[in-house]
Amino acid sequence: MGSVPSAWAAPPTPATAAPSPTGPVGELHRQEIVLLHLPIDRLALRTLPIWDLKTQQLREPRSAEGMDDSTPVLVLHLWATWCIPCKEDFPIWRELGPRLAEQHRGRVRVFYVAMQNKSDDMAEFINQLQGGFPGLRLYLDRDERLARSISKGLENRELPLPLTLWLDPQRVIRQALIGSISNRRNEVIDSTARLMRLVRHLEEH
DSSP: OOOOOGGGSSOOOOSSOOOOSSHHHHHHHHHHHHHTTOBOOHHHHHTOOEEETTTTEEEOOOTTTOSOSSOSEEEEEEEOTTOHHHHHHHHHHHHHHHHHHHHTTTSEEEEEEEOOSOOTTHHHHHHHHTSOOSSSOEEEOTTOHHHHHHHGGGTTOOOOSSEEEEEOTTOBEEEEEESOOTTOHHHHHHHHHHHHHHHHHHHHO
16 A cells, blocks of 8 residues: 555544543544544455345446545445444435535545445345435445454454544545434534545645
8 A cells, every 4th residue: 555645644623522531432532533544455445345226136346336436535434234323324324425425526425334244134124224225335344354454443343333434535544433423414524524625735736
């Protein structure tokens, strides 16, 4: 993986005040902080298999479906079928995902990745949503390469879900949000806008 430009040395400033450093909330905030500057395996992003929402089968991504493309900012929303808050957040992402893409003229894309290596219950889970899945494509971390890439920043702990990550053009994590976004919608919007401003600044200079 190539070196990260020095201009990316400072992560975006959190949109909200830092929670107390003690207790469960403080621990989640600490985990969010330690994920910053972590490079993500680009090959893992390109090769994630897709659960086809139409055929309800798992398949390899086609040429235009890999998520590591020319889009400057990627937002990864990581979830699992057994994660109740993940399912509850899907209606929010149905509104926020297209809104972010439109607001930033396609230079931001949101991807949804199921962090599980089995697809046995995926068809039943998607059918229960009755068309409520937020994205056009559903990626599956079948071989756990993406999970291993991210868990390096968490001292190889199990990934907390739901987890939302903002990746810069070098595919380095510049913002992380653990847990439901139900009360953090503005933080999602502000974090995306802040990273895009930094991208434009670097492009102009």
